[in-house]
Amino acid sequence: MASLMVRRRELFSLARILSGVSYLGPASLSVCSGHRKCNITRLHLPLTPSTSFHTTVLTSAAQSAITVTEEPDTLFQKLVVLVKGHDRAVLDSYEFFATMTAKELGISLGKVFEPPKDIERLTLLKSIHIFKKHRVQYEMRTHYRCIELHHITGCTAQVYLEYIQRNLPEGVAMEVTKTAMEKVPDHILEPMWKEIPTDDKPSQ
Amino acid sequence: MASRTSKTFLSLGRINIPLLGFNKSSGKVKYATALSINSSSGNKGEFHCHYKGIYAGEPRTGKMPVDQDWTAVYPAAAPFRPGSIPLPVRMGYPVKGGIPPEKKGNLELIKIPNFLHLTPAAIKKHCEALKPFCTEWPSALETDTKCDEHFPIKLESKEYVSAGPSLRNPSARIVHLRVKLSSLNLDDHARKKMIKLIGERYCKNTDVLTIKTDSCPLRQQNYDYAMYLLTVLYHESWKTEVWEAEKTVADMEDYSWEDSPSQKNILDVLLRMKVAGEGDGEEVRQQLLGRKDVQDYKDSVTRLKNEGESESSMLQYKEAVKKVFNM
Numbered sequence: 001m002a003s004l005m006v007r008r009r010e011l012f013s014l015a016r017i018l019s020g021v022s023y024l025g026p027a028s029l030s031v032c033s034g035h036r037k038c039n040i041t042r043l044h045l046p047l048t049p050s051t052s053f054h055t056t057v058l059t060s061a062a063q064s065a066i067t068v069t070e071e072p073d074t075l076f077q078k079l080v081v082l083v084k085g086h087d088r089a090v091l092d093s094y095e096f097f098a099t100m101t102a103k104e105l106g107i108s109l110g111k112v113f114e115p116p117k118d119i120e121r122l123t124l125l126k127s128i129h130i131f132k133k134h135r136v137q138y139e140m141r142t143h144y145r146c147i148e149l150h151h152i153t154g155c156t157a158q159v160y161l162e163y164i165q166r167n168l169p170e171g172v173a174m175e176v177t178k179t180a181m182e183k184v185p186d187h188i189l190e191p192m193w194k195e196i197p198t199d200d201k202p203s204q
Numbered sequence: 205m206a207s208r209t210s211k212t213f214l215s216l217g218r219i220n221i222p223l224l225g226f227n228k229s230s231g232k233v234k235y236a237t238a239l240s241i242n243s244s245s246g247n248k249g250e251f252h253c254h255y256k257g258i259y260a261g262e263p264r265t266g267k268m269p270v271d272q273d274w275t276a277v278y279p280a281a282a283p284f285r286p287g288s289i290p291l292p293v294r295m296g297y298p299v300k301g302g303i304p305p306e307k308k309g310n311l312e313l314i315k316i317p318n319f320l321h322l323t324p325a326a327i328k329k330h331c332e333a334l335k336p337f338c339t340e341w342p343s344a345l346e347t348d349t350k351c352d353e354h355f356p357i358k359l360e361s362k363e364y365v366s367a368g369p370s371l372r373n374p375s376a377r378i379v380h381l382r383v384k385l386s387s388l389n390l391d392d393h394a395r396k397k398m399i400k401l402i403g404e405r406y407c408k409n410t411d412v413l414t415i416k417t418d419s420c421p422l423r424q425q426n427y428d429y430a431m432y433l434l435t436v437l438y439h440e441s442w443k444t445e446v447w448e449a450e451k452t453v454a455d456m457e458d459y460s461w462e463d464s465p466s467q468k469n470i471l472d473v474l475l476r477m478k479v480a481g482e483g484d485g486e487e488v489r490q491q492l493l494g495r496k497d498v499q500d501y502k503d504s505v506t507r508l509k510n511e512g513e514s515e516s517s518m519l520q521y522k523e524a525v526k527k528v529f530n531m
């Protein structure tokens with residue numbers, strides 16, 4: 001939960017820079033359901049009716065439109081999401097959720113496959129004292145699921161990853177490998193001394 | 205009182221089975237619980253909480269319309285509530301000759317994470333709300349080759365999300381910078397010097413330089429350091445130092461036939477064979493070098509030395525030697 005809070009704060013600050021959406025104060029609401037408290041970020045949109053989310057209505061003074069800044073968006077050639085868990089059925093459901101989200105948001109999906117599971121086994125003594133011949137064996141199974149996405153922009157990647165990570169079930173871990181693309185920076189196009197004819201080549 | 209009700213429940217459990225079997229075989233899709241049997245445990249029936257004395261009423265599942273909005277029942281992640289889910293779910297290891305236990309009071313169903321808040325309808329609604337924050341991929345960069353042409357530098361980094369005593373994962377600071385040397389502005393000398401400078405980090409087959417930085421604690425710092433290293437390598441490889449003039453044949457990356465023992469040998473052999481007819485002399489050597497079969501021999505030897513031995517290169521060498529000796 002704490003990790004989600006950090007991410008949300010990051011999203012807030014970055015969202016302010018990139019998209020200029022104005023949030024009213026903390027702008028989050030808690031829905032108490034059963035024993036757990038979940039925070040849902042309220043998104044200010046002109047179109048969404050609040051009743052569809054079954055949330056309490058916050059009074060907003062003016063519904064702000066999403067603004068676009070001039071800062072160039074990062075481009076990700078590939079985004080690989082690897083989820084690990086102890087239960088294969090949970091990962092199946094999560095894979096369905098992640099792939100459906102990618103389709104809905106219009107992200108091109110690459111391979112979605114299941115790397116082979118890892119089993120870590122331990123053999124321990126059954127008794128606290130003597131009885132060396134009697135042991136007990138435990139094993140820990142880690143199942144994996146890998147989802148590859150291609151050609152995704154920075155904004156879309158942030159939105160997708162935040163949504164996916166907020167809905168990560170308990171007991172499941174995720175590793176995201178991002179491959180960003182960049183142009184060759186200006187100072188590497190030509191050696192520096194070629195532009196300044198008066199300077200000699202600095203000898204080091 | 206408690207023991208009586210528990211025994212009744214147990215007996216209920218056992219009696220249920222043939223009844224359920226009966227229901228299934230009759231083909232009716234019936235919402236079956238222990239409800240179907242009993243009226244012996246009190247006039248208020250099932251919904252009487254025996255230790256609180258409260259009449260709880262029928263669970264919500266009995267009153268749910270078929271076309272309800274499920275996103276309103278489970279708007280966020282929540283544990284499994286048997287009274288809110290109108291499905292006859294069973295989970296757990298069955299007793300001998302029995303079936304898995306029902307959902308009421310079933311700890312297995314509560315323990316396992318559920319995705320009831322992420323039904324396709326809910327996902328669609330969430331995505332509709334998230335769509336305005338997404339941006340389109342530029343249409344000019346459809347293929348990978350175009351991406352490589354315009355954006356040759358690739359930066360790879362990893363992020364980790366897991367539960368534990370700390371959020372941070374120190375492996376998240378590592379940055380890999382990959383770039384093809386052919387996309388940088390390097391002349392011949394600069395390219396050779398660059399390859400010598402980077403050593404292990406260069407892959408000859410794919411012409412890719414990989415710089416892995418993990419010495420700084422933050423990813424941003426490692427990224428800056430990687431770009432700094434790339435800049436320094438680039439500028440250093442363009443410089444020519446004084447001592448580079450002492451480069452020997454052993455330092456050369458590729459085999460070059462000019463002024464090699466192979467050239468001397470072939471010229472000596474040809475002169476001894478008196479192919480040209482005259483005596484020894486510089487211009488005779490030049491003339492011999494200009495001949496086509498000597499050029500073919502040169503190509504085959506260069507190929508053998510650079511690419512290593514293979515069927516085709518050995519055959520080429522054989523043909524060239526045969527031509528030189530007119531066999």
